[in-house]
Amino acid sequence: MNRPTPETLLEFADVSFRYPDGNVGLDGCSLRITRGSRNALIGANGAGKTTLFQHANGLLRPQGGTIRYAGQPIDYSRAGLRRLRSEVGLVFQNPDQQLFSASVREDVSFGPLNLGLDTATARQRVDKALLAVGMAKFADRPVHNLSFGQKKRVCIAGVLAMEPQLLVLDEPMAGLDHAMRQELLAVLDDLHARGITLLLATHDIDFAYRWTDRTHLIAGGACTVSFATPDLPHHADALEAAGLPVPGVVELHRLLRAHHLPAVAKDIPAPRSVGELITLLNQGKDS
Ligand SMILES: Nc1ncnc2c1ncn2[C@@H]1O[C@H](COP(=O)(O)OP(=O)(O)OP(=O)(O)O)[C@@H](O)[C@H]1O
Ligand SMILES: [Mg+2]
Structure with a gap:
């Protein structure tokens, strides 16, 4: 049966969570x-990003809200969580929390085999995922002596191999060199082009502004504001309030506007990259 595709894939409604020691993780988010x-989830250290992500794939369960x-x-039953985790892939902030098998191939295979795929299909997915992250030649290496990056x-490959609908990445760029970023x-562009929904936490506000469609701010466990990323310049106060x-x-x-340059007049939307700014300025030269 073909059901209509729901517009909203993931929804948090007034979700609250406290850790056993009393720390607020989420506060009515x-x-x-x-x-x-x-999507970018932006917030200072300790704001609740990782906590929110662990709720997204059922690792943590809300104490309030839905x-x-x-x-x-x-559905928090065993079968329900299994289904959810085949749809929502979470790449942890710290790879040591995610990797547990002896070899790279074994680790990346775990998810697909757990989905019940046959060995040949699982192997195909694993090879493709390792290739996508430039780790194909490391397939038989022990996980424990790999570098952080x-x-x-390997963590990203492990989740890619599950072919999720929603990919949640907790600071995916942190610790990666320029080439790997x-x-x-x-890889993320390709997934997006294939219709995969992406939610990532990052401290790189320049990247979030340049690349995402929507930005969500979180502070003290509260999801303070969400907006279309091109509108970010109108939310400078909210950013500042979130530190x-x-x-x-x-x-x-x-600063250029403060100098009243015509190319950056108020009615022209703010650029999202230095390249776009240069284009605006060049257009202004001829006007
Ligand atoms: N296992 C835990 N037990 C108790 N408190 C925790 C635990 N994990 C996180 N917290 C607390 O919950 C709050 C939210 O933490 P969280 O890890 O979600 O923040 P974050 O936004 O991911 O931060 P960062 O940018 O540093 O990764 C913080 O106050 C943190 O100290
Ligand atoms: Mg975190």
Whole structure:
């Protein structure tokens, strides 16, 4: 039966969670993730990003409020969680929390085999995932002596091999070198082009502004505001309240505006990258 595709893929409604020692993890957080969109979750250290992500794939269970995936409240039964985790892939912030097998191939195979795929299909998916993150030649290496960045890539491969609908990445770029960041970005672009929904936590506000469709701010466990990313310059106060900087290009744009350059007049939307800013300025030269 073909059911209509729900617009909202993941929804947090007034979700609260406290850790056993009393620390507030989430404090009445409401948030919507639309199918096919690229989302950044932005917040200072300790804001609740990792806690929110662990709720997204059922590792933690809300003490108040509701989480819906594809329109249905999360089913916390064993089978329900298994289904959820085949749809919602979570890449942990710390790779050592995610990797547990002896070899790279074994680790990346775990998810697909656990889904009940036959060995040949699982192997195909594993090879493809390792290739996507540039780790194919490390397939038979022991996990424990990989570098941090290599471990991170293996974690990403492990989740890619599950072919999730929603990919949740907790600071995926942290600890990766420039080349690997570019490669990871190409992987994420490809997933986005294939309709996969992406939600990532990052402290790189410039990247979030340049690349995502929607930005969600979190502070003290509260999901303070969500907006279309191109509107970020209008939310500078909310960013500041959450202890976050505005992107460099927005700051530069503000300063140029203060000098009344016609190319950056108020009625022209703010650029999202230095390249876009240069284009605006070049257009202004001719006007
Ligand atoms: N296992 C835990 N037990 C008790 N408190 C915890 C635990 N994990 C996190 N916390 C607390 O919950 C709050 C939210 O933490 P969380 O790890 O979700 O933040 P974060 O936004 O991911 O931060 P970071 O940017 O440092 O990764 C913090 O106050 C933190 O100290
Ligand atoms: Mg975290």
